[in-house]
Amino acid sequence: MSETLITPYRDGPLLVRGPFRLVDQDGNEIDTGRETVALCRCGKSRLRPFCDGTHNLIRFKAPSGAEQGRAA
Ligand code: FES
Numbered sequence: 915m916s917e918t919l920i921t922p923y924r925d926g927p928l929l930v931r932g933p934f935r936l937v938d939q940d941g942n943e944i945d946t947g948r949e950t951v952a953l954c955r956c957g958k959s960r961l962r963p964f965c966d967g968t969h970n971l972i973r974f975k976a977p978s979g980a981e982q983g984r985a986a
Pocket residue numbers: 926927928953954955956957958959964965966967968969970
């Protein structure tokens with residue numbers, strides 16, 4: 915896979931597939947050990963920045979597509 919694909923899962927994490935580097939705010943590498951990772955977007959994971967499934971327990975709600983009225 916030559917490109918990176920990021921998919922917001924409905925009511926769940928951001929799934930990142932393909933070649934990428936994950937670094938913290940100071941530029942320190944965060945070892946993922948794999949080519950596909952789920953990044954928490956509910957904010958409640960105990961393994962941030964990774965998803966640990968807590969979004970299911972808290973019934974996190976978010977669309978898969980872009981929300982209306984918000985541009986990058
Ligand atoms: S999105 Fe899964 S724990 Fe936050």
